[in-house]
Amino acid sequence: ARCSCRVGGGLVPSGGSLRLSCAASGFTLADYVIAWYRQAPGKEREGVSCISKIGDSAYYAESAKGRFVISRDNAKNTVYLQMNSLKPEDTAVYYCAAELYRESLSTLLTDYYGLDYWGEGTQVTVSS
Numbered sequence: 001a002r003c004s005c006r007v008g009g010g011l012v013p014s015g016g017s018l019r020l021s022c023a024a025s026g027f028t029l030a031d032y033v034i035a036w037y038r039q040a041p042g043k044e045r046e047g048v049s050c051i052s053k054i055g056d057s058a059y060y061a062e063s064a065k066g067r068f069v070i071s072r073d074n075a076k077n078t079v080y081l082q083m084n085s086l087k088p089e090d091t092a093v094y095y096c097a098a099e100l101y102r103e104s105l106s107t108l109l110t111d112y113y114g115l116d117y118w119g120e121g122t123q124v125t126v127s128s
Helices: 105-109
Strands: 002-007 010-013 018-025 033-039 046-051 058-060 068-073 078-083 092-099 122-127
Touching (some): 018 033, 046 078, 046 105, 058 068, 078 092
Parallel strands (some): 010 122
Antiparallel strands (some): 002 018, 018 078, 033 046, 046 058, 068 078, 092 122
């Protein structure tokens, strides 16, 4: 069982858009809260956004608010991260991760140790 978040990354000019997809394999995504993280070279991994199991609640890092939208389609076992108005500082490897239970969803943005599944990461590069 694993997450796969290879789909959607790439090179885009500043101001452009990308949509990342996180697909579950071997488990039912609807049973898990999902978060997106990113890690730029030489920097700590940071939470970008997270979403509840049924998609009725979501949280964003300050850097993502107003530009990124997280959503999920449990029928397709997939979670998405729509990224708009991209900036060079958004350049990073993006990961999705799944956790079966989290009492306070927002803490996923900062507490990401011991999550149940991690995707392998997809590179997003925003040119200036």
